[in-house]
Amino acid sequence: MWDDTDVQKKVHRQQIVEHVRKSVTQTIFDTKWVPLSSRVVACGNYAKNTGCMMIYQLKNGELEKLEEVEKNAPLKCMTFNHSPQDTRTVATGNFQGEVQVWDLERTDVPIFTTRGHKSIINAIDGACHTGPPEILTGSRDGGVKIWDIRQKEKPVAVLEPSDPEKARDCWAVAFGNSYNAANRVAGCGYDNGDVKLFDLRMMKMNAEFNTSNGVCGLAFDRADIEMNKLIISSLEGRIRVYNLRTHHKTLGYSYVEQRVGTGTIWTTKPLPSNREVFMACGAGELSLCRYQYPPQSVVKDADGVDKGVPGTVEEINKATISQQPVSSFDWNRSKEGLAVCSCFDQSIRVMVCTKLDLL
Numbered sequence: 001m002w003d004d005t006d007v008q009k010k011v012h013r014q015q016i017v018e019h020v021r022k023s024v025t026q027t028i029f030d031t032k033w034v035p036l037s038s039r040v041v042a043c044g045n046y047a048k049n050t051g052c053m054m055i056y057q058l059k060n061g062e063l064e065k066l067e068e069v070e071k072n073a074p075l076k077c078m079t080f081n082h083s084p085q086d087t088r089t090v091a092t093g094n095f096q097g098e099v100q101v102w103d104l105e106r107t108d109v110p111i112f113t114t115r116g117h118k119s120i121i122n123a124i125d126g127a128c129h130t131g132p133p134e135i136l137t138g139s140r141d142g143g144v145k146i147w148d149i150r151q152k153e154k155p156v157a158v159l160e161p162s163d164p165e166k167a168r169d170c171w172a173v174a175f176g177n178s179y180n181a182a183n184r185v186a187g188c189g190y191d192n193g194d195v196k197l198f199d200l201r202m203m204k205m206n207a208e209f210n211t212s213n214g215v216c217g218l219a220f221d222r223a224d225i226e227m228n229k230l231i232i233s234s235l236e237g238r239i240r241v242y243n244l245r246t247h248h249k250t251l252g253y254s255y256v257e258q259r260v261g262t263g264t265i266w267t268t269k270p271l272p273s274n275r276e277v278f279m280a281c282g283a284g285e286l287s288l289c290r291y292q293y294p295p296q297s298v299v300k301d302a303d304g305v306d307k308g309v310p311g312t313v314e315e316i317n318k319a320t321i322s323q324q325p326v327s328s329f330d331w332n333r334s335k336e337g338l339a340v341c342s343c344f345d346q347s348i349r350v351m352v353c354t355k356l357d358l359l
Contacts (some may be wrong), residue, residue, distance in 0.1 A: 083128025093121025142167025189215025
């Protein structure tokens with residue numbers, strides 16, 4: 001006898017489909033959609049240890065290369081988040097610790113450049129929204145710095161240990177809490193599992209905690225609202241989703257932990273049109289997940305103090321797209337379900353996730 005509920009779930013199940021696969025000769029570390037367009041930017045390095053930046057156009061089911069530029073050092077990460085969508089300048093971090101901003105119409109010379117760190121820049125993020133245009137960088141030297149692209153002489157803020165010998169490798173950074181012109185929080189994740197949330201308005205540490213595993217990626221469910229959820233990607237195929245609305249003085253933030261892959265989860269990206277849905281990218285796998293809120297998000301402890309209640313994470317679907325790790329992933333903000341990702345098998349893929357409007 002047929003179960004109508006099971007049939008309906010199968011019919012409406014969201015699918016992860018490979019639309020285009022482009023093989024390249026370079027190692028690709030990061031890919032991003034150019035805002036308000038069907039163009040893709042990829043960055044990485046050549047075999048001779050120089051950097052590459054490539055621009056592609058998605059057209060007629062193919063990725064057509066528009067431009068390829070060689071740089072003096074490998075490019076590790078990039079972001080468009082520091083500038084308005086109509087400006088479309090891209091900020092990059094390279095293996096020599098340089099922070100650079102490029103105009104995509106003229107990629108031969110950067111419009112902003114500074115030697116920001118002593119070692120490779122592992123992660124970069126930007127924020128504009130209603131506040132100043134700022135760039136956040138995290139490096140192997142243990143330093144986390146915030147840059148205002150209107151001044152390149154020195155960073156706006158620096159987070160680094162007083163003793164350089166105790167510095168930990170910073171693997172992930174993210175801006176959040178940018179709900180007005182004054183407020184902004186910088187999130188930093190380290191190789192020893194430490195996560196730090198720094199309040200840029202008060203210039204003080206908002207919270208510190210440890211996740212027991214190296215932090216490979218950080219993502220606020222929305223950067224331009226009051227802090228709500230923080231998704232942390234880590235080793236051993238695990239992710240954690242923290243409820244940032246309620247902080248307990250001894251228990252800290254509540255969280256739910258879930259294993260969604262067999263290897264390292266390199267990055268996690270919330271869906272722009274639905275902040276409860278996100279893609280976790282692991283050892284050649286893409287896992288589409290959904291966060292579900294608990295019936296009650298805040299309860300009282302034995303002393304009558306508010307403490308947060310974690311929700312649950314549901315894995316909607318999973319697809320294996322490569323035998324090598326997925327190094328980057330980016331949703332297209334204009335077309336729901338359209339995404340681009342890169343893998344360490346020297347390929348760039350355009351993916352389509354179907355029926356996301358039903359979630």
